Amino acid sequence: MTALEVKNVTFSYDNVTPVLENINITLNKGELVCLLGVSGGGKTTLFNVIAGLNRPQQGQVLLNGEDITGSTGKISYMLQKDMLLPFRTVVDNVALPLILRGVPKRRARQTAGSHFAQFGIEGTQKQYPAELSGGMRQRAAMLRTYLFSGEAALLDEPFSALDTLTKSEMHRWYLRVMDEIKLSTIFITHDIDEAILLSDRIYLLGGKPGTITDEIVIREPKPRQEDFNLTEDFLRYKKLIISKIR
């Protein structure tokens, strides 16, 4: 079952030089797809188009077969910065998408609070974001993203601001949570290891204007075996990707 489909999308900010050209992406239900490419290659622009913040000159974005091109509020979006509002408690931050949808405050808090344990942030409900560590804040931001839309999520380098140790801990946490909630996700990264470790498929985005240059399927069981990133298989994937990027 296809969750999200990006069809022949071409986008330009000034109608002259295209930033993205003829992009085709499919995201299946419960799948985790990575968008790998150099910085400034139009990855974030593509996300803005999919999220409905920018309208493409050509092409369509389909969610469960329905045309949602240029309309916001359908697909959830998470950035590298957690963007938790410093003046709201963690639970009020997380419940924000529900409140925006018109859910009464008390119910929104309850719904949000019921996921805290699953996302590993139990007990932080009444704290302010500044009291949490970077990793915990990303988890809260992740839960907010999930409550926003369980249909499909766009994650724009969500872990790139974390230190290496926190990052690998977050990867384990992320795979475990994803295994439970089965959220269809497109994930932007410029970190090849992260892409191989987390995703089912990898799209390589390159060139100017940005096009999808290749697609690589990672045929590995999920959850990944312990120390997958130290195995021969992992290295083979990595060599393949590096050769394709060049």
Add this chain to the structure above:
Amino acid sequence: MNEKLRSIINKTLLPVAALLIVLGVWYVVCESGSVPQFLLPSPQAVWQAFLKDRQLLMKHARVTLTETFIGLFFGIIIGFLSAVVMDRFSIVRKMLYPLIIITQTIPTVAIAPLLVLWLGYKMLPKIVLIVLIVFFPIAIGLLEGFQSVDADTVNLMRSMGAKRLQIFRIVKMPSALGHFFSGLKISVSYAVVGAVLAEWLGGTEGLGCYMTRVRKAYAYDKMFAVIILISVISLLMIWLTDMLQKSLMPWEKVNKKRRLPT
């Protein structure tokens, strides 16, 4: 505990000590007779003048405070509305902003007599003057607060399907609260001073009028008493603003204590 003790010493004991030293020097200078009593009344003389005139002082203080609060109320409302409009419509901002700055370069002392001339000797000119004084720090503070909101955060809210009004209420308004209170603290202290200033120039009631009268009577002990009373009122107003800010922005306490890198 140790930290708490240090904070008490730094925040309370040291300023109080400085104040006592000033009072002490003042007392000694007066007692030694090196300055004539009619030029600089001693602290006790000021205190006695205050006690003797306290009912009269309270009556005038009530008038001044009424003017201050009415002026603050309208000043804040007008300041808020203009900040919202300037934030929403950039053309209005571009037109009004320089104009507002220019109006602020005109000294209050220069406008006050004009206002009295135009609006009479009752409360109105005083209130209008306070509104003019209060309006500026509030409008500029709030506008800066609104504009300082992170564009990515607004984008995220938009991607969640938030309407303009929701973004204003949920992101912009709370983000600007800190700026608002910085402006308000300036405003409240200036508002009291502004009221007194306007009362100097005409009218029959208020601390400013009282001040003019005792000055003309060369009653410097009463003069000092009323000056100190005005300072105390201003300080109380600032303190009240502080308390209000603390209760409206509970997150500030936590965020100040721990600023973790994002």
